[in-house]
Every structure is written in structure tokens, then in C-alpha cells.
Amino acid sequence: MIDLPQIERPDLIVPDTGPLIHLAQVDALHLLHQVGGRVVVADMVAFEATRDHAKPGAHAIAEWIEAGGKPGSNAPVVIAPTEIGELFRKAREADPHVRPRNAGELAILEWLSGYVDQAGTGHEVLIVYENGKIPRFIRETGLDLDTDVLTTRAFLELAQRRGAIDSAADWWDRILAAAPTANPDITITMHRRPSGR
Secondary structure: OOOOOOOOOOEEEEOOHHHHHHHHHOOOOHHHHHHOOOEEEEHHHHHHHHOOOOOOOHHHHHHHHHHHOOOOOOOOEEEEOOHHHHHHHHHHHHOOOOOOOOHHHHHHHHHHHHHHHHHOOOOEEEEEEOOOOHHHHHHHHOOOOEEEEEEHHHHHHHHHHOOOOOOHHHHHHHHHHHOOOOOOOOOEEEEOOOOOO
């Protein structure tokens, strides 16, 4: 394996609800900002994670998004507007039971393609996911950015290496106690642009 340089303070992107829900269940959403800089969540993902406050973590996620969206927040959360998200919102108004497959993932990938154009060269992102389709989606999108793609469990390992937490294993045990079906994989995929770009 090639020893690639680690991304230091990237934008941190959450393309599916799993990481938000599981970190919220153990009061650990703050770790996203301790490892990354600004946190970006697609509108679809935010909607799916917060629409039913009776679901685990939903209330905490909604409060975290609201606090992070305030001007001058030192833990900024950006809700990325997408065409898919807007279409979904309109579809839900017509039929509250509609639920398109992979909408959150597709929404963040739609947003990412525009993000690449705005970010320019030298920009880096960290993507934290649990849905196993995400690495393939990212690879197929062909982002022209230095990108690290990590499962939630791998993110905890990174948080430990950065000194944000003492024990990734302890935090993972807390997540498993709250959500036994959380993705147990420790997977990191690194994408780097060719030199000189």
C-alpha cells in the first residue's frame, strides 16, 4: 500500500444518515468538527435524519444542524441544496409515503460535482459514510479532489490518532450498544490527484 499523506483539516462530508444517527446516539457529533473543518450534509440526508423526531438521534441531529447553521458558528454545518432534494420535498408534499432509493447519496454526489468546480485545486475532503455503496459512487463520480473516504468506525480510529478521543474502541462499543446494526467495517479509501494538478 502506498503511504499517502493524511488530510489535515478538510471539509467533512456526510453522504448518508448512518454516521449522523450513530454519532448522535452517543452524543459524539462534535467529533466531526474536531477532525474536520466545516461539515457538509446534503439536504436529503438532513431531511431523512431529522424528519421524525421520535427516531434515534433525530432531535440531537436537528439541534446540531441548527447550531452549526448560525452565522459565526465555530462548528459550522452546511446543508447542501440539491435538485434531488427539492424534487423529493415536492414529492413528499404530494405523497408523504414516497421514499426514493439512494436519494441522499445521489443528492450529495450531485452537490459534489458542483463543489469540485467551486473548490478549485488544492482542496481536500473527508467523507464519512456507512452505506456500503458510497465508495463506488465516489469512485464513479471521479472527483478531482484529494479525498479520504472512511466508515464511521474508521473515522473513530482517525479521531483517536488526532487526539480527539482516548479510545476509538470504547466509542465504537457505545455505538454498538445503541445501534447493533451499525456498519462494523474499518475501511479507508484514499483518492489523490496526480502530481502537478
